[in-house]
Amino acid sequence: MIKRVEINYRGIYQKTLARRIGSDLVLIASRLGKVAFSNGRYSDAPERDGIPCKYFVFVSPDLPEEELEAECGAKLDIDVADVSIVLDDTMVKGVEPWAWHGVRPINEKVSADGCLLVVTRREPTQLLAFIAAKPHPYRLATLEGDASLSGLWVFKDDLTHERVLGAVAAVDPGIVTIDAVADYLADEGREPRRAEAARTAHAATVQRIRPVAPDAGISWTYAIPELPAWDAFGEGVAVPGVERRSELGPGGQARNAGFPRGTTKTERPVVRFDLCTRCTLCWLECPDGCFDPTADEYYDVAYAYCTGCGKCAAVCPVKECIVMVDELRFEDTASPWAAYRRDPAAYLAWAEGKKGPERRSYAHITGTGVEVRPAPAVRARRTRKEVATR
Amino acid sequence: MTLAEKTIAYEREELLTGCQAVAQAVRLADVDVIAAYPIRPYTEVMDNLSRIIADGQLDAEYIVADSEHSQFEIVKHASSVGARAFAGSSGTGWMYGFEALVVTATDRLPVLFLVGNRALDDPGAFGVEHNDALAIRDMGWLLCWATTAQEALEHVLIGYRVAEDPRVRMPMALALDGAFLTHSQHMVRVPAAETVRRFLPPFDLGDRRLHPDNPISIAPQVNEDWVMELRRQNWEAARRARRVIEQAYREFNELFGERYGTPFFDEYMTDDAEVVLVGLGTVAMPARTAVRRLREHGHRVGYVNLRWFRPFPGPELRASLARFRAVGVIDRDFAHGSPDDGGVLLHEVRSCLYPLPERPQVLNFLTGLGGRDISIDDVTSMYEQTLAAGRGRALEPAVRWIGVREEAARGVPEERRP
Ligand code: SF4
Ligand code: SF4
Numbered sequence: 001m002i003k004r005v006e007i008n009y010r011g012i013y014q015k016t017l018a019r020r021i022g023s024d025l026v027l028i029a030s031r032l033g034k035v036a037f038s039n040g041r042y043s044d045a046p047e048r049d050g051i052p053c054k055y056f057v058f059v060s061p062d063l064p065e066e067e068l069e070a071e072c073g074a075k076l077d078i079d080v081a082d083v084s085i086v087l088d089d090t091m092v093k094g095v096e097p098w099a100w101h102g103v104r105p106i107n108e109k110v111s112a113d114g115c116l117l118v119v120t121r122r123e124p125t126q127l128l129a130f131i132a133a134k135p136h137p138y139r140l141a142t143l144e145g146d147a148s149l150s151g152l153w154v155f156k157d158d159l160t161h162e163r164v165l166g167a168v169a170a171v172d173p174g175i176v177t178i179d180a181v182a183d184y185l186a187d188e189g190r191e192p193r194r195a196e197a198a199r200t201a202h203a204a205t206v207q208r209i210r211p212v213a214p215d216a217g218i219s220w221t222y223a224i225p226e227l228p229a230w231d232a233f234g235e236g237v238a239v240p241g242v243e244r245r246s247e248l249g250p251g252g253q254a255r256n257a258g259f260p261r262g263t264t265k266t267e268r269p270v271v272r273f274d275l276c277t278r279c280t281l282c283w284l285e286c287p288d289g290c291f292d293p294t295a296d297e298y299y300d301v302a303y304a305y306c307t308g309c310g311k312c313a314a315v316c317p318v319k320e321c322i323v324m325v326d327e328l329r330f331e332d333t334a335s336p337w338a339a340y341r342r343d344p345a346a347y348l349a350w351a352e353g354k355k356g357p358e359r360r361s362y363a364h365i366t367g368t369g370v371e372v373r374p375a376p377a378v379r380a381r382r383t384r385k386e387v388a389t390r
Numbered sequence: 391m392t393l394a395e396k397t398i399a400y401e402r403e404e405l406l407t408g409c410q411a412v413a414q415a416v417r418l419a420d421v422d423v424i425a426a427y428p429i430r431p432y433t434e435v436m437d438n439l440s441r442i443i444a445d446g447q448l449d450a451e452y453i454v455a456d457s458e459h460s461q462f463e464i465v466k467h468a469s470s471v472g473a474r475a476f477a478g479s480s481g482t483g484w485m486y487g488f489e490a491l492v493v494t495a496t497d498r499l500p501v502l503f504l505v506g507n508r509a510l511d512d513p514g515a516f517g518v519e520h521n522d523a524l525a526i527r528d529m530g531w532l533l534c535w536a537t538t539a540q541e542a543l544e545h546v547l548i549g550y551r552v553a554e555d556p557r558v559r560m561p562m563a564l565a566l567d568g569a570f571l572t573h574s575q576h577m578v579r580v581p582a583a584e585t586v587r588r589f590l591p592p593f594d595l596g597d598r599r600l601h602p603d604n605p606i607s608i609a610p611q612v613n614e615d616w617v618m619e620l621r622r623q624n625w626e627a628a629r630r631a632r633r634v635i636e637q638a639y640r641e642f643n644e645l646f647g648e649r650y651g652t653p654f655f656d657e658y659m660t661d662d663a664e665v666v667l668v669g670l671g672t673v674a675m676p677a678r679t680a681v682r683r684l685r686e687h688g689h690r691v692g693y694v695n696l697r698w699f700r701p702f703p704g705p706e707l708r709a710s711l712a713r714f715r716a717v718g719v720i721d722r723d724f725a726h727g728s729p730d731d732g733g734v735l736l737h738e739v740r741s742c743l744y745p746l747p748e749r750p751q752v753l754n755f756l757t758g759l760g761g762r763d764i765s766i767d768d769v770t771s772m773y774e775q776t777l778a779a780g781r782g783r784a785l786e787p788a789v790r791w792i793g794v795r796e797e798a799a800r801g802v803p804e805e806r807r808p
Contacts, residue, residue, distance in 0.1 A: 022575070023405055023575060026405055026575060026577075027405055030405075030577055036577075037574060037575055037576045037577075038574070038575045039569075039570075039573055039574035039575065040573060042431075042516060042517065042568075042569035042570075042573060042761065043516065043517070043761070045430065045516060065576070066675055066678060066679070067679055067682075069574075069675045070675040070676045070678065070679035070766060071679070071766070073570060073574055073672070073675055074567075074570040074672050074673070074675060074676065074763060074764060075763045075765070076761070076762075076763055227795060228795070229795045229796055229797040230794055230795055230796065232797070237512045237513045
């Protein structure tokens with residue numbers, strides 16, 4: 001028997017966390033007398049900031065190491081997972097780690113009766129509003145917490161690692177047991193709070209496992225690219241360029257549809273067009289060229305291509321004009337400018353609703369925390385041009 | 391009392407990637423000079439070595455070079471003054487330093503290099519392919535593949551032992567399949583430092599050591615009147631290396647327990663086998679698993695895991711493979727335009743078999759390129775094809791692609807079809 005665990009994590013920001021969880025699951029399983037090893041989905045490397053990546057753990061109570069390695073080792077990805085861990089809940093919208101991979105459902109690999117274990121503060125029903133339906137039943141468990149994001153060489157020691165180990169024991173004790181997790185975490189003179197965090201998370205997660213019926217969830221809208229046979233594309237590693245196109249309005253700029261990278265983001269920019277001074281900075285500075293100039297000299301956002309880096313919000317000189325907002329508050333990637341043109345008042349109300357009553361700012365040293373302040377109120381403003389056209 | 395009874399072979403078990411296992415071995419070998427320049431998948435070796443040195447576990451010069459070429463030159467020079475030296479690389483990085491690699495061999499300096507096998511650019515890709523390491527096959531190098539992290543660790547020690555032997559003094563390349571071995575974490579038994587010291591004596595370059603007290607000049611310009619004799623010297627060294635390798639494994643087994651049956655290659659379930667596959671690296675895992683499963687269905691198949699590519703174990707492999715009706719050679723590399731358009735290993739194995747009066751049928755499988763998975767099913771298919779060839783059926787073509795995306799060559803011009 002083989003237990004397969006995949007750890008979905010944000011490239012760079014959660015690399016150390018994912019690898020620690022993977023290593024510790026192997027070490028704990030080994031202490032239980034099982035054979036185990038772990039590796040990463042190598043094509044995810046070199047990771048880019050926030051790109052969805054995977055780490056794997058394989059555990060078997062009865063197979064020799066070589067057989068386990070043959071079944072699971074020299075493979076790019078796994079076919080099924082007994083447990084899919086999601087370290088950042090915004091990945092429930094799908095993952096697209098590299099070009100030609102397509103946007104894949106987060107639960108793509110979860111086996112029948114396997115478990116999708118999400119670190120989140122949301123309710124399962126809120127998550128299922130983004131997750132693809134599967135033909136078979138599976139389980140969804142939530143571990144209450146924030147996405148623990150830090151830097152490549154930084155490990156944010158906020159007990160997420162210990163809590164996830166406890167939660168894995170809750171959703172599938174056939175991988176590791178909570179006693180084995182707690183014993184391990186109590187080893188080598190480590191502080192008692194570590195084992196306690198795992199036990200608390202275990203107890204909470206046991207209460208938060210729910211069955212997901214077949215066909216519960218959404219129908220997946222993204223096509224999975226089909227790669228051509230060797231003799232069906234051009235020679236010499238030459239790839240046709242993206243067709244040149246530059247028109248005004250939503251989607252007016254040509255972009256590479258083979259790799260939109262939108263699943264990289266944990267937040268997206270919400271623009272208050274009424275406050276915009278048309279200074280052009282967001283358009284000039286966006287590293288991914290996500291802004292489409294419009295005929296009325298605004299800048300629409302192509303959300304499907306936005307990686308959520310936050311640069312536009314950082315350079316926008318107008319207070320509250322661009323604010324980064326949690327990605328899970330959004331249902332689609334429709335043009336915000338078009339919505340604003342249709343009904344400015346409704347759009348502004350919508351934007352403020354999405355932005356919510358709080359603003360978060362992150363420290364310059366990654367992993368050292370976030371500051372939360374009440375949102376400043378800025379009254380709606382109308383540009384002279386618009387007034388004139390009314 | 392044997393040596394093994396007097397010593398502790400392995401002192402602890404640790405969870406290590408292939409790269410980390412190599413770094414641990416470099417620590418145990420008490421290497422003096424390390425030159426580093428990053429390229430994945432090798433990079434994790436240099437990362438770990440810098441940490442090992444920073445943690446005070448190894449006293450070594452750690453020099454970050456400005457390119458692979460400088461990196462390889464640095465260790466070559468370090469070796470010439472008597473330092474045990476280590477470097478490593480992957481893919482096109484390894485190729486970029488090629489000039490330095492060639493002169494390290496002609497100067498007969500026993501540096502050990504780790505090659506984390508990686509597809510050669512273009513396209514830029516990370517997965518395993520063996521052409522990078524194989525490129526030095528004719529240059530006077532020792533070249534060997536490890537299939538597990540445990541073997542990787544142990545072959546750094548065996549590698550230095552063989553390379554530095556006064557009868558050999560050749561550079562050594564230890565190849566690890568990128569990703570599948572370099573980046574997979576396994577439980578590895580770490581040898582005791584004391585036992586390693588017994589196995590691996592301090593490096594001594596003797597009267598070839600460059601030192602003010604030993605004034606010598608290395609690699610002066612020579613012309614037609616010297617080169618051929620120098621080549622003949624290196625040819626002899628490569629020939630002598632075979633016996634030195636056998637001796638090294640004997641002593642390794644004595645100190646660390648019976649780790650290795652035969653030095654140059656491992657045979658798996660070959661005793662009564664009708665046909666075998668031969669391969670290098672991690673393909674051994676699915677291959678041996680396929681053997682076990684096929685045997686459950688009564689097929690007499692076996693696997694030969696080739697470890698040493700240079701020196702190539704000609705007589706030994708010939709004697710072994712002569713027993714089978716057919717041999718399937720697995721190439722995780724390519725040799726475009728070569729005889730029958732097969733892979734590098736195919737030609738080595740076929741030429742090794744040629745002196746036999748009755749030769750097994752030989753098939754060649756090109757597979758797993760650029761890190762493409764080689765599944766148990768893929769290997770099973772190779773066994774089925776090799777079994778058929780052994781029974782005189784379906785002998786053509788000799789070279790077959792496994793795992794490439796194929797479909798009917800619709801609309802493809804005739805000249806571009808296979
Ligand atoms: S957050 Fe702003 S700057 Fe960054 S990719 Fe998205 S639109 Fe561009
Ligand atoms: S940076 Fe802000 S003010 Fe300037 S054009 Fe963009 S949205 Fe408008």
